[in-house]
Amino acid sequence: MRAGGFADWTRRFEEEDQRRRDRPDPHWAQGASLHRAVWASVQRFQVGEDGDGANLVAKAEQAGDPDYAHAVKLFVAEEQNHARLLARLLTAGGVPALAGHWSDRAFVRLRRLMGLRTELLVLMIAEVVALRYYRALRDGAGDPLTSDVAGRILADEQRHVPFHCERLHASFRELSRPLRRPVAAAWRLLLCAVCLVVAADHGAALRELGVGRLRFVADVMASSKSVVGTILA
Secondary structure, eight states, rough: OOTTTTHHHHHHHHHHHHHHHSOOOOGGGGOOOHHHHHHHHHHHHHHHHOOOOHHHHHHHHHHHHHHHHHHHHHHHHHHHHHHHHHHHHHTTTTOOSSSOOOOHHHHHHHSSSSHHHHHHHHHHHHHHHHHHHHHHHHHHOHHHHHHHHHHHHHHHHHHHHHHHHHHHHHTTSSHHHHHHHHHHHHHHHHHHHHHHHHHTHHHOOOHHHOOOOOHHHHHHHHHHHHHHHHOOO
């Protein structure tokens, strides 16, 4: 890890926070119109974005790098903003937000099983899946407000992935060399399993967005190669 790496990330998050404050919110009054399957999909993703991140922040603080801990807090704030944007989008379409969903509960429990490395590896699965999902929503929704919201979230996620990769790269260096590639391979297997579940659960929405289940899975798995390469580099 280069010197000052997470101080640089803190600066990037703070600059993005200022840009977000200077930029007006999407034009909610124009309303949104989506296929019911896409609305159901957005409801479930909104639940996944919503959380206080307290467990992740606590583990980041225990890692002993104040710059990293501060950057994680700013990352959590961006995720909470995603939940807000999606909730406002649902309201604009006259669709209620969900109180919870089994997939989110399963992810949260899995993330909390062990230490920071495990939590980040599980979180990275959600981030990599989200990259493809929000790109599909931005490009295939056919609704201006939805495309605006999805584009804003996608731009954030494209920064989140390298942020987590940098911390995981440092964490993997603490593993013995023979363990690194097997752990990375196990992560890709878990990603594939999760991606298959997402494709099945959101299949109707993905079809409406112009992305079939198999293509969605293939695209996510292809993008994961660069993630693994960065972590192991």
